[in-house]
Amino acid sequence: MDKPDKMFLIYYVLHFLASFSNSINNFISWFAMALTDILCIHDLEKAAQGMLSQPILDYFNDGSGDGVALMENISAFEKYKIRPRILRNVSNIETKKRALGSTMSFPLAIAPTAMQCMAHEEGEKATARAAARANVFMGVSTFATTTLEDIKQSGDCLCDNVYMLQLYIFKDRHTTEILVKRAESAGYKAILLTCDTPRLGNRHSMIRNNFRLPSHLQLPNFDQYIGKEKLGDVKYPNTTDDNITWDETLLWLRSLTKMEIWLKGISTAEDVELAVQSSANITGVIVSNHGGRQLDSALSTLDSLSECVKAAKSKDKSFQVWFDGGIRKGCDIFKALALGADGVMIGRAVLWGLTMGGEEGVFKALSILKAEFELTMALSGCRTLSDIKSSNLARKAEGGFFTRL
Ligand SMILES: Cc1cc2nc3c(=O)[nH]c(=O)nc-3n(C[C@H](O)[C@H](O)[C@H](O)COP(=O)(O)O)c2cc1C
Numbered sequence: 001m002d003k004p005d006k007m008f009l010i011y012y013v014l015h016f017l018a019s020f021s022n023s024i025n026n027f028i029s030w031f032a033m034a035l036t037d038i039l040c041i042h043d044l045e046k047a048a049q050g051m052l053s054q055p056i057l058d059y060f061n062d063g064s065g066d067g068v069a070l071m072e073n074i075s076a077f078e079k080y081k082i083r084p085r086i087l088r089n090v091s092n093i094e095t096k097k098r099a100l101g102s103t104m105s106f107p108l109a110i111a112p113t114a115m116q117c118m119a120h121e122e123g124e125k126a127t128a129r130a131a132a133r134a135n136v137f138m139g140v141s142t143f144a145t146t147t148l149e150d151i152k153q154s155g156d157c158l159c160d161n162v163y164m165l166q167l168y169i170f171k172d173r174h175t176t177e178i179l180v181k182r183a184e185s186a187g188y189k190a191i192l193l194t195c196d197t198p199r200l201g202n203r204h205s206m207i208r209n210n211f212r213l214p215s216h217l218q219l220p221n222f223d224q225y226i227g228k229e230k231l232g233d234v235k236y237p238n239t240t241d242d243n244i245t246w247d248e249t250l251l252w253l254r255s256l257t258k259m260e261i262w263l264k265g266i267s268t269a270e271d272v273e274l275a276v277q278s279s280a281n282i283t284g285v286i287v288s289n290h291g292g293r294q295l296d297s298a299l300s301t302l303d304s305l306s307e308c309v310k311a312a313k314s315k316d317k318s319f320q321v322w323f324d325g326g327i328r329k330g331c332d333i334f335k336a337l338a339l340g341a342d343g344v345m346i347g348r349a350v351l352w353g354l355t356m357g358g359e360e361g362v363f364k365a366l367s368i369l370k371a372e373f374e375l376t377m378a379l380s381g382c383r384t385l386s387d388i389k390s391s392n393l394a395r396k397a398e399g400g401f402f403t404r405l
């Protein structure tokens with residue numbers, strides 16, 4: 001057994017002991033985290049593998065179809081290498097970033113991911129506390145296993161932070177309307193309207209495993225709509241609307257709220273142009289293919305990013321272009337920013353941290369990424385975010401050579 005394997009064995013034993021007593025659970029999570037050698041997101045991923053049942057693990061990790069989009073989201077980062085500059089005084093790196101009227105500690109936010117109580121009993125509440133501690137904005141899924149009010153309150157116990165409600169539009173529009181209004185009165189700052197999921201992608205493992213939300217958990221943000229008797233079952237295709245459009249739906253959504261509306265799941269310049277021009281006052285997009293869980297064989301999100309940035313910024317420099325898909329390292333964040341993203345979001349890295357150690361695990365994931373990002377900036381000669389430019393990158397060209405952007 002090599003050293004990391006031994007560490008993870010110790011961790012599993014501690015976690016098993018913790019399961020006998022909720023009161024010492026948090027302490028043991030912290031202790032185990034300190035004891036085991038978790039140095040990077042891959043360590044968290046590896047550690048999380050042994051801690052979940054196969055259907056849940058597959059639900060978190062897998063992509064759709066053959067998993068090509070999922071794999072290419074990750075491998076696309078290696079098509080770019082960093083061109084570091086030297087002798088530039090990096091003694092005082094500045095990573096803070098403003099969006100939605102607030103400041104975050106670095107240009108990274110938590111992507112909305114469904115059903116976090118399957119990863120850890122504290123689920124979304126633990127994520128909210130870690131996000132607040134790290135001063136990282138949090139996206140909350142419509143399919144959360146905690147109410148959107150309780151999630152925000154959990155983070156607010158520590159400090160103010162920014163929450164964004166990810167929205168799926170239900171066939172019953174009244175249910176959606178209630179959700180949007182609840183988010184606004186709870187103090188959420190934005191709606192992230194997911195646009196890449198008119199139907200659920202072809203997720204083989206969900207079908208093979210007959211995936212169901214464990215019966216002790218609920219989707220409490222819209223209980224009244226799907227009905228208690230169906231809570232064990234995620235009735236995605238029956239409940240959500242596959243007839244959402246640029247004109248009707250966006251204007252209807254705009255009429256419900258003053259919150260900022262960002263569109264999540266955009267990957268072409270044509271759609272970004274429509275978003276910028278929309279009279280629904282859309283203020284941002286998230287270039288995303290849903291972590292490779294929807295359209296397999298879609299372009300990797302890094303390959304989509306440049307055309308989306310160009311389409312947005314040529315029309316409106318303040319229009320926000322965020323990015324998600326495949327971020328596992330600080331240098332991935334650096335590359336996405338160098339290609340013009342205003343910021344990035346992470347999905348699975350948070351779920352692995354949550355699985356491994358609840359709040360402490362998510363905090364660990366965020367801390368690792370922030371430290372790696374800062375180090376990448378320093379070693380690339382970029383003191384501020386605006387120093388990160390496309391000229392810091394070279395892209396793999398034909399013949400395997402790298403040429404500068
Ligand atoms: C388990 C899981 C659940 C997700 N649930 C949602 C969701 O409810 N709504 C949504 O818009 N995106 C959802 N996503 C997509 C993420 O918001 C994000 O786009 C993706 O995870 C980014 O890729 P990454 O996991 O490689 O970081 C989910 C992703 C995962 C892995």
Ligand SMILES: CCCCC(=O)C(=O)O
Nearest residue numbers: 114143197234236290293
């Ligand atoms: C099954 C509910 C949809 C959650 C989601 O967006 C995802 O699993 O990617």
